[in-house]
């Protein structure tokens with residue numbers, strides 16, 4: 001019942017039970033971790049016909065099936081594949097749906113390595129890559145060419161958190177039968193369900209909130225019935241399947257993702273609201289704040305906010321940014337997010353081609369962990385004092 005995307009069960013009840021059925025494996029509540037390349041067949045006829053559920057390690061195991069059906073239950077997708085990183089989850093569907101001569105539209109606020117892949121590998125393979133303004137909405141149709149094949153979205157955008165008008169983009173894409181993809185890592189399926197909005201392919205860096213403990217790399221790609229066969233075929237062709245221990249860890253992480261996300265989101269919003277009142281901060285880039293230019297869109301489409309946002313310092317440059325970062329004691333200086341611990345990073349926006357980077361001062365991204373609000377607030381106050389004194 002928890003696996004039924006239409007179920008009326010609450011989200012935390014579903015997260016506690018989705019994926020595996022304990023009765024299929026001796027009643028153990030967790031799925032087996034199957035380490036496998038070879039799978040034996042009972043006889044030559046079965047082997048010739050590949051007539052059994054599992055045939056080879058790259059093509060699925062009980063461990064990967066359990067996680068992928070959990071994602072299908074959350075997303076309402078026809079199928080999901082698990083790959084070794086979030087970046088692989090971005091590149092796999094792009095390879096699956098693009099060919100030489102196709103035109104790809106990518107949001108300009110996209111995750112940096114996605115841009116790198118498009119600008120290097122896809123360009124080399126003969127794909128025309130074009131970036132668009134995250135706030136373009138229905139205006140995206142003005143960029144359509146006869147060969148536009150894929151529209152890649154990420155909402156909110158990396159580092160600056162612009163919210164995209166996904167329904168408007170989907171409606172425009174339908175006119176030309178383009179495939180709409182979304183990197184939905186920020187929201188997870190709990191806060192935004194893209195397939196319900198007509199998106200075709202949903203990407204998650206499961207490294208972040210699903211894993212939740214900064215110790216696993218994993219990606220998932222889920223698709224609607226129209227796109228699943230081609231996505232699955234490409235997954236089997238390229239052979240980038242995730243390892244069973246990582247897959248298991250992410251499934252384990254899903255069990256607590258709802259309660260963790262609630263805490264990440266609540267602390268992050270409280271800190272964002274407080275930071276907005278601080279003289280050293282010019283702007284807080286968090287879509288759940290009424291001051292955010294896309295707040296209305298976020299409110300219309302999202303069920304909540306997760307725990308990562310950015311601040312723009314009021315003036316200064318690299319010296320002030322480094323003073324802020326170096327003064328932090330609880331926030332670590334490190335990449336990634338969605339884990340239990342808070343992190344801060346300076347944001348590089350120099351590769352933007354359309355979306356204008358904030359001009360008031362340096363942009364710093366904050367991943368809010370599970371620590372106590374007061375301790376994080378005090379740490380950020382120390383950082384702001386250090387930036388002001390620099």
Ligand SMILES: Cc1ncc(COP(=O)(O)O)c(C=O)c1O
Nearest residue numbers: 085086087111185205207218336
């Ligand atoms: C929005 C987004 N997508 C994808 C990724 C890639 O995930 P991974 O680190 O697992 O490769 C990241 C990583 O930071 C990300 O922020």
